Amino acid sequence: MIDSYAPGDDAEVAATAAQAGADIVRDLYGRHLARIDKGGGDFATAADVAAEQAILDVIRTARPHDAVHGEESGQTGTPDGTRQWLVDPLCGTLNYAVGNMLVAVNVALRDGPAAVADPFTGEVFITDGHTARLRHNGSDTPLTPTSATRLVDVNLDAPFPNAPGFRAVDLLAHPGFVEHFRPRVVSTTLAVAWVAAGKRAAYVTDGGDLSTNLHFAAGIALCRAAGCVLTGIDGAPLGPTGRGLLAAADPETHAHLLSLIRDRA
Structure with missing residues (x-):
């Protein structure tokens, strides 16, 4: 575990924190975990809470002066400071709760390095803000986007703030x-x-500004560093007035999907 402040190691802090959370998620998988109601049909489990605590322990040890926004624990530190960590300890809680292994652990320094860990494959996707790489079985390899799979992941979960102008189900x-x-x-x-x-060739989701959303x-950050094309579903840059997310492996795939979205809208 990193235990000293070294600005150039932020990517390693993110990776170490994400891996710590992923270890908890994997260890608790398959157990009967009580659901913690968060309202609106949303819930957390003991795995969410424990994973977030493991992540916070890493960040607070390595970066004791930084602010943190955790999905389960909320905001600690000054949110308008120059350094804020965004922590999503278990993305895909419903998947996890029903025994589906498609989940992620997300840790990002706002506008900086980030990591996404897959608890069940052992893969950790890491960016220092300039390059993106995959860490697996003790070695790092560069991330290379490609549309060759032709697989496009579309988020069908509510809310749908841009309906009826845009509905993901219509795109499908x-x-x-x-x-x-x-x-x-x-x-x-x-x-x-x-x-x-x-x-994946691309990912599409409805929503507002997702650029600083702790889930996204x-x-x-990984897609930007890897050279993907990123905009909102309206083709506008991500930011405060953004509308959802269209992340594509290359310009051609992005342009094609954007034309389909506009046609449906």
Whole structure:
């Protein structure tokens, strides 16, 4: 575990923290875990809480002066400071609770390095803000986006703030979509990291500004560093006025999906 302040090691702090959370998620998998109701049909489990605590322990040890926004523990430190960590300890809680292993652990320094860990494959996707790599079995390899799979992950989970102008289900029914792509619905932001890694051609989700959303920030950082094309579903840059996310492996895939979205809208 990193235990001293070294600014150049932020990517390693993110990776170590994400791995710590992933270890908890994997260790608790398959157990009967009580659900903690968060309202609106959302819930957490003891695995969410324990994983977040493990992540916070790493960050607070390595970066004691930084602010942290955790999904389960909320905000600690000054949120408008220059350094804020965004922590999503278990993205895909419903998947996890029903025995589905498609989940992710997301840790990102706002506008900086980030990591996404897959608890069950042992893969950790890491970016220092400039390059993106996959760490697996003790070695690092560069992430290389590609649209070769033709698989596009589409988030069908509520809310749908841009309906009826944009509805993801309409995109899946578009003849032009099924002619060129194959849909997937993973229901976790692990799929965003997969775009950076070449396991998905693209990812599409409704929403508002997701650039600093704790569920999406790490995946977005990975995609940016890997050279993916990132905009909102309207083609506008990500930011305070953003609308959802369209992350594509290359410009051609991005342009094609954007045209389909606009056609449906």
